[in-house]
Every structure is written in C-alpha cells, then in structure tokens.
Amino acid sequence: MNYNWDWGVLFREPYLDWLVSGFGWTVAVSLTAWVLAFSLGSIIGIMRTTNSGVLRGIATGYVEFFRNIPLLVQMFLWYFVFPELLPHDAGMWVKREMPMPQFTTAAVCLGLYTASRVAEQVRAGIQSIGQGQRNAGLAMGLTPAQVYRYVLLPVSYRIIVPPLTSEFLTIFKNSSVALTIGVLETTAQARQIEEYTFQGFEAFTAATILYIFVTSIVMLLMRVVEGRVRIPGMISLGAK
Amino acid sequence: MFDAFDTGVVLNNLHFLLEGMQTTLLLTVVAICGGLLLGTLLALARLAPFKPLSFTAGTYVNFFRSMPLILVIFWFYFLVPHLLGRPVGGFYSVLVAFVLFEAAYYCEIMRAGIQSVRKG
Numbered sequence: 001m002n003y004n005w006d007w008g009v010l011f012r013e014p015y016l017d018w019l020v021s022g023f024g025w026t027v028a029v030s031l032t033a034w035v036l037a038f039s040l041g042s043i044i045g046i047m048r049t050t051n052s053g054v055l056r057g058i059a060t061g062y063v064e065f066f067r068n069i070p071l072l073v074q075m076f077l078w079y080f081v082f083p084e085l086l087p088h089d090a091g092m093w094v095k096r097e098m099p100m101p102q103f104t105t106a107a108v109c110l111g112l113y114t115a116s117r118v119a120e121q122v123r124a125g126i127q128s129i130g131q132g133q134r135n136a137g138l139a140m141g142l143t144p145a146q147v148y149r150y151v152l153l154p155v156s157y158r159i160i161v162p163p164l165t166s167e168f169l170t171i172f173k174n175s176s177v178a179l180t181i182g183v184l185e186t187t188a189q190a191r192q193i194e195e196y197t198f199q200g201f202e203a204f205t206a207a208t209i210l211y212i213f214v215t216s217i218v219m220l221l222m223r224v225v226e227g228r229v230r231i232p233g234m235i236s237l238g239a240k
Numbered sequence: 241m242f243d244a245f246d247t248g249v250v251l252n253n254l255h256f257l258l259e260g261m262q263t264t265l266l267l268t269v270v271a272i273c274g275g276l277l278l279g280t281l282l283a284l285a286r287l288a289p290f291k292p293l294s295f296t297a298g299t300y301v302n303f304f305r306s307m308p309l310i311l312v313i314f315w316f317y318f319l320v321p322h323l324l325g326r327p328v329g330g331f332y333s334v335l336v337a338f339v340l341f342e343a344a345y346y347c348e349i350m351r352a353g354i355q356s357v358r359k360g
Binding site: 003169172173174175176177179186187190191194200201204207208211212215216 | 303306307308309310311314315318319322
C-alpha cells in the first residue's frame with residue numbers, strides 16, 4: 001500500500017478552517033434540531049398517553065409516519081418536494097429568501113424526525129409509572145393537566161434520561177445526513193478535503209476524532225445530569 | 241399547486257425504482273447476516289474473561305457507535321480500494337461498511353441478550 005502521509009494538511013489553510021466550520025455546523029444543526037425534537041417529542045409523547053382517542057390517533061400517526069421513512073428520504077422531501085407543494089410565493093420564500101435555507105431545512109427535518117423517537121421515549125416513561133399514580137392524582141382533585149405537571153412528568157423525565165442520552169448522541173451522528181442537501185458539516189468538509197488533496201486518511205481521521213470528541217462530551221455531560229436527577233432506588237446508573 | 245404533478249413519471253420509470261429496491265433488499269439481507277455473525281462473535285469476545293480480547297471488542301464497538309453511518313461509508317469507499325490495491329465498485333465498499341457498522345450494534349444487542357440470562 002503506497003500512500004503519502006501528510007498530517008500537516010489538516011493544519012494548513014484553508015483546510016483547517018473547513019474542518020472548524022464543519023464542526024460548527026454539525027453542532028449548530030444538532031442543537032437546533034434537538035430543541036425542536038425535545039419540545040415537539042414531549043408534546044407528541046404526552047398526547048399518546050392521554051385519554052382522548054383523537055389526540056392519541058394524531059400522535060400515533062405522527063410517530064409511525066416519521067419513524068418509517070428513512071431520514072435521507074425525509075431530507076429530500078423537505079428540501080426538494082415541500083417547497084413545490086406550497087403556494088408559489090411561499091415556495092419561493094422557502095427556497096431562496098428564508099435565512100440559510102439548507103441549514104433551516106436540515107435542522108427542521110432532523111428535529112421532526114427525532115421528535116418521533118423522543119415521543120416514544122416520553123410515552124414509555126409515562127407508561128412505566130403505571131395507572132395507579134394517575135388515578136391517585138385525579139382522585140385528589142387535580143386536573144389532568146396538573147396530574148401530568150406535578151405527578152407523571154417529573155418522574156418519567158427522570159426515568160428516561162439514559163435513552164434520551166442515546167437519542168441526543170444519535171442526533172449528532174444523524175446531522176451528517178444534512179450534507180446531502182448541501183450543509184457543509186463535518187463529514188461533508190472531510191470529504192471535500194479528500195477531494196481537494198487526496199489525503200483521505202487524514203481528513204476522515206480528523207472527522208472521526210471530532211465525532212468521538214463530541215459524543216464523549218455529551219456522555220460526560222449526561223452522566224452528570226443522570227447522577228443529579230437520579231431517583232434513589234429507582235434506576236441504576238445507565239449507559240456505561 | 242398540483243397541475244405539474246405527473247404520476248406517469250413514476251409509472252414509466254418503475255423499473256428504476258424496482259432495481260433500486262432490489263439493491264436495497266440485497267444490501268439489507270447481506271448486512272443483517274454478516275452483521276449478526278460478526279456481531280455475535282464480537283459479543284462473545286466482549287464477554288470473554290481474557291481482558292485484551294474484551295477490551296479490543298469494546299473499543300471496536302464504541303468506535304463504530306460514535307461515528308455517523310455516512311462517515312463510515314465514506315471511510316470504506318476510500319479505504320477498501322487502497323487496501324486491496326485495485327478499485328472495487330461502490331457496492332462492495334458499502335457492503336463492507338454496512339457489515340462492520342451493523343456488527344457493532346448487533347454486538348450490543350447480543351451482549352444484552354446473553355447477559356440477561358442469569359448465571360445460574
């Protein structure tokens with residue numbers, strides 16, 4: 001195997017800049033998507049546990065729809081198809097005038113996709129508590145909203161911290177799919193460096209290290225969170 | 241809005257979609273088989289009492305689990321021809337990538353399964 005090693009390429013301009021900006025986009029897409037995924041996913045997850053059949057139906061439909069289409073296809077649907085379905089002016093706005101169209105589309109798409117997965121975690125968390133506590137809350141005269149706010153959610157969120165952690169890690173990895181619609185995040189930049197310099201080993205190694213870096217940070221962070229919010233006696237320290 | 245909508249495009253080019261579906265299914269089946277096999281071996285290695293073996297398997301799993309699939313595919317698309325010294329098609333590169341990538345995930349599943357069976 002003959003290969004000209006040149007690790008210096010990673011620290012040369014403009015390649016270093018590319019990597020740094022790529023990493024920035026990875027983080028930006030992931031965090032934006034996570035905010036959306038967490039809030040929407042919570043709402044959908046709660047809807048799936050309510051007594052109203054209509055709400056449950058809508059939420060189940062949402063989850064099944066978004067979980068059963070590959071993320072890559074969803075990315076294409078939002079980017080290429082969705083603007084065409086809008087009225088002409090709105091479509092043009094989404095395609096051209098919206099601030100950073102690729103970034104926004106990628107973040108929204110990733111957020112909506114992950115929301116369906118977060119919703120399942122939230123639902124599992126609420127259901128793991130059992131019917132007894134809900135009935136007890138209702139019997140004490142709390143409204144259903146209050147039962148969720150004061151009885152069910154505080155416990156269920158604390159139970160689902162470990163699966164949410166892996167969801168949070170997955171969103172960073174899934175953000176690489178954004179490269180297919182032209183967001184120049186870490187993976188895209190690594191590929192670009194490979195194409196410009198033919199130093200594929202170095203470029204992909206750099207990207208790999210960046211991903212390992214970000215997942216390690218998240219793991220450390222979540223382990224602290226996990227320790228803080230742990231309910232004594234209820235869950236063991238999760239993901240090792 | 242829908243005046244430019246033409247279902248004929250899909251129907252007339254159905255064979256493209258079917259061909260794509262064939263590739264999808266083939267890749268899925270081979271990746272599942274290869275991944276399961278390698279994953280089971282990895283899980284056994286991970287649970288082995290011999291420390292270096294379990295450490296290596298653990299590193300392998302954590303390494304692949306912290307990388308996005310697309311990056312793994314790029315890695316192998318670039319790496320496999322280099323290692324073999326001759327160009328191979330995209331199909332074989334991606335196959336290797338899938339098997340190695342999925343093996344890491346199957347390893348964790350198998351490990352959980354094995355560990356859930358009690359010692360007794």
